[in-house]
Amino acid sequence: MTDAGKTILVTGASSGIGRAVAAHLAKDGWRVFGTSRSGRGGPEGVEMIACDVDSDDSVTRAVSAAAVHTGRIDALVNNAGWALMGAIEDTAIAEAKAQMETNFFGVLRMTRAVLPLMRTQGGGHIVNISSLSGVFGTPFSGVYSAAKFAVEGMSEALRLEARPFGIRVALVEPGDFRTNLPSMRRTVAAAAASEYAAAFQRFHKNQAKDEAKAPLPEPVAVLVAKILADPNPRARYSVGMFTQRMVGPLKRFLPGALFEAIIRAALKV
Template sequence: MSKTVFITGASSGIGKSIAMYLYNKGYAVVGTSRNPNKVEVPFQMVALDVTNQETIRTAIAEAIEKVGKIDVLINNAGKGITGPIEDTPTDEMKENFNTNFFGVIDVIKEVLPYMREQKGGLIINTTSIAAYMGLPFRGIYSASKGALELVTEALSMEVKQFGINVVNVAPGDFATNIAAGRYHTPVFENSAYKEKYAENLALMDTHVDSGADPIIMAKAIHQIIGNKTPKIHYKVGGFMEKFSIVLKRILPDKVYEKLLMNHYKL
C-alpha cells in the first residue's frame, strides 16, 4: 500500500508543488485549502483553516476516511508578514503566530493519536531560512518560524518512543505567490522607518520573484520521506542563504549584524 501524505496549504506555491510531485510519485495525497472547491488538482483536497480547530478536526477525520491513514504530515501552510516592529499592529503579529506556530501545533495534536495507533509516522514542518536569524522588517516572521524550529526539536524527543519522526525543512526564497499573501505593514507617512522600510519592501518582493523553482523543495521533501532515519533540521536554498546560517554560528554577533545591515542598506 502506498504511503499517504496529508499536506496543509496545498492550493498554491511550494505546497502545491510538493503535493503534485508526491502524487506523481505514487503517494496517496490529501491536500488542504480554506477553499478547496476553487482548486483544480488531481489529488484529493479537503477544507482546512489552521486557525480554526474545528476545521482541523474535520479535515483530519475526512482524510483518514479517504485514504485510511496518515503516514506523513507536512505542515506547509503559512503566512508572511513585514514591517518595522514599532509600526506593525500587535494584532497582526498575533495572527501571524496563530497561523505559523499555533496552527501548526494544533494540526500536529490532531494527527499524533492516529500516528501513535499505527505505531509510526513522519511530521515535516516547513519553517524558513529566516528562522535562523532576526531579519529587519521581517522580525515577526523570523520569530514565528524560529519558534517552530525549537518546538520541533522538543517534539522530536517526546514522540520518538512511538516511532514518530519530526523534522524541520527551512526553505530560502522560492518563486511563489507568498508576497501577495503577506500582511504588509503600510509605509506610514509619519513613520521614522518610512524610507528604509519602503526600500526593503521592494527588495523582499524582488527576492521572491527571482527565487528558485519550488520543485527543488518538492524533491527535497521526497528524499526526506524516503529516509528511515531523517535529520531534525534541513535547509533548502541557495548557497549564500545556507551559508548565512553558518556565518551566524562562527562570527561575533556585532560582525554578523553589520553584514546584515549592509545587505539591507541600514
C-alpha cells in the same frame, strides 16, 4: 511499506511550495490529501480538503476526513502560511496575533490533530516548513520570524518527545522561492506613516529584487520527498539559493557581531 500507497496530508496545497510538494509526492505514488481554505486549487492527483489552520474545528474535520479514507496518515507537511511585514514598533498586537495564529498555532493544531493517529499506527513523519527567517530575525518581518522561530523550537522539542513512538520530525528552511507569498503578504496598518517608512521601503525594494530572481519551488518538493524516504531525517535542512543556504552555517560558526555586520550589508539595513 514503500512510499507508494502511503498517505500524506499537505497543508496549503493550493499554491506555491505546498502545491509543488503535493504534486511531486502524488507523482511518486503517495496518496496525497492537500488542504486549502476553500478546499480547491490543488494539483492533479491530489485529493483536496477544506481546512483553515486557524480553526480548531476545521483542523479536526480535515484530519478526520483524510484518515477516514485510509485509516492512517503516514506523513504531515505543515506548510500553510502567509507573511506579515512591518517594523516591530508599528505592529499592532492584533496583527501579530493573526500572524502567530496561522504560522505557529496552525502548525501546532495540525500536529496535535495527527499525533494520536501516528502514535497508534506506530510512526510517521512530520515536516514543518520553516524559513530562513526561522534562522535569523529578518528586519521588517520580525513577527513572521518570531512565528518561524516558535515552529523551530516546537519541532526540536517534538522530535525528542515523539521519537519513542517512531515519529520523525524535521524542519525545512527555504530561502526565497517564487510563489504567491509576496502577493499574499500583509503590511501592518501603521507602516505608511511610520518613522521606519524610508528604511522599510528600501528593504522592501531590495527584497523584491531577490524575490524576482528566486527559483520555482520544485527543489523544496524534492527535499521533502527525500526527508520522507529517510527513516532518520536530520533536525533541519536548508534549501534555496547558495548565498541564502550559507546563512545557517555562517550564524553557527561566525562571531555574533561579524554575522550581524554581514546581514546588515547584505540586506542594506
